[in-house]
Amino acid sequence: MSSHSDILIVGAGPAGLSFAAELAGSGLSVTLIERSPLAVLQNPPYDGREIALTHLSREIMQRLGMWQLIPEDEIYPLRDAKVLNGHSDYQLHFPQPTEARGEPADCLGYLVSNHNIRKAAYGVVSQLDNITILTDTAVKEVKTSDDEAQVVLENGDILTARLLLAADSRFSQTRRQLGISSDMHDYSRTMFVGRMKHTLSNQHTAYECFHYGRTIALLPLEEYITNTVITVDADKTDTIKALSNEELAAMVKAQLKGRLGDMEVVSTFHNYPLVGMLAQRFYSKRSALIGDAAVGMHPVTAHGFNLGLSSADTLAKLVLEAEKNGQDIGSAKLLERYNSKHMLHAHPMYHGTNMLLKLFTNETAPAKLLRGLVLRASNNFPPLKKLITKQLTG
Known part of the structure; x- marks a missing residue:
């Protein structure tokens, strides 16, 4: 036919x-x-x-x-976004915008x-x-x-x-x-994604936490429910898969230093190779x-x-x-x-x-130093920050 x-x-x-x-x-x-x-x-x-x-x-x-x-x-609504690096508590902050695409706005996206x-x-x-x-x-x-x-x-x-x-x-x-x-480009990393409930408010703020050894992204849904994205090197995939929900929640809580309080897995978790x-x-x-x-x-x-x-x-x-x-x-x-x-x-x-x-994701000593400098420079150079915010809002 x-x-x-x-x-x-x-x-x-x-x-x-x-x-x-x-x-x-x-x-x-x-x-x-x-x-x-x-x-x-x-x-x-x-x-x-x-x-x-x-x-x-x-x-x-x-x-x-x-x-x-x-x-x-x-x-x-995604009100604002913050980026953290390594063990430092210093944050690159993209605040809630007042406008997007020429119109009043109360969120990044x-x-x-x-x-x-x-x-x-x-x-x-x-x-x-x-x-x-x-x-x-x-x-x-x-x-x-x-x-x-x-x-x-x-x-x-x-x-x-x-x-x-x-x-x-x-x-x-x-x-x-x-x-x-x-x-x-094979990043040789695996992403695990699912929802977690927590005892402290996420304030509708997204976090990208570039910790050493793994990355955690927090995408705020309801005030006490956050989509949690855990990215690890591919050779750690089976280790994360083997964790129970309770162990996974405890690991995330520890890595976030209790930022969202006690954590609980409330959805299925899915994993994807990053390419x-x-x-x-x-x-x-x-x-x-x-x-x-x-x-x-x-x-x-x-x-x-x-x-x-x-x-x-x-x-x-x-x-x-x-x-x-x-x-x-x-x-x-x-x-x-x-x-x-x-x-x-x-x-x-x-x-x-x-x-x-x-x-x-580079963890050599010079790269760690540069990572911190980049965050601080971005925070304190308004034209660059404005340009990145425009990209975030579209």
């Missing part, structure tokens, strides 16, 4: 679904191809990850109708569970007449020509389109088949990369989904403009414009994050 759409998207994760939602009412036909079952898209399971959303991301999600589908009591974002994105797209979602469907091969993009499914069906998008994770096989190389990825370019013939297929960020800056949503928004606007003007939505000129625009955001963020990690 063969069928034709205007656009094919491999991967119905948040980026792929967000791009499809952008095309509501456009008249463009879109087919999403997803390996997961329909039930997983409809009700994604909790996976431990809380996503820090910027004000810009909130604006985009509101415009697409996604924000409105997230339960109000599961959108948590918002924390929303990954599964709620995915569910909301599917909720919007599932109601659109111009969108077809193929679930339980695997891709065997993709190829492109001057005239069209083609996807061969494992069941033998052939799908064609004017434009093909890869949105199938940082390990994208679609990207590989399109001949786009990538810079893959970063930056594609050499974000397009090929009649094809483009969005989301994690374009850039897979280390979670330390909490900007992965914001960057993925931005890629979908940037490309969708170019496609809609081209369609409105009767132009080719898969032209090299359009895709080159997308590539240039997204590179301006992605490159500095990806390489800047890696530089930050290289410094704050």
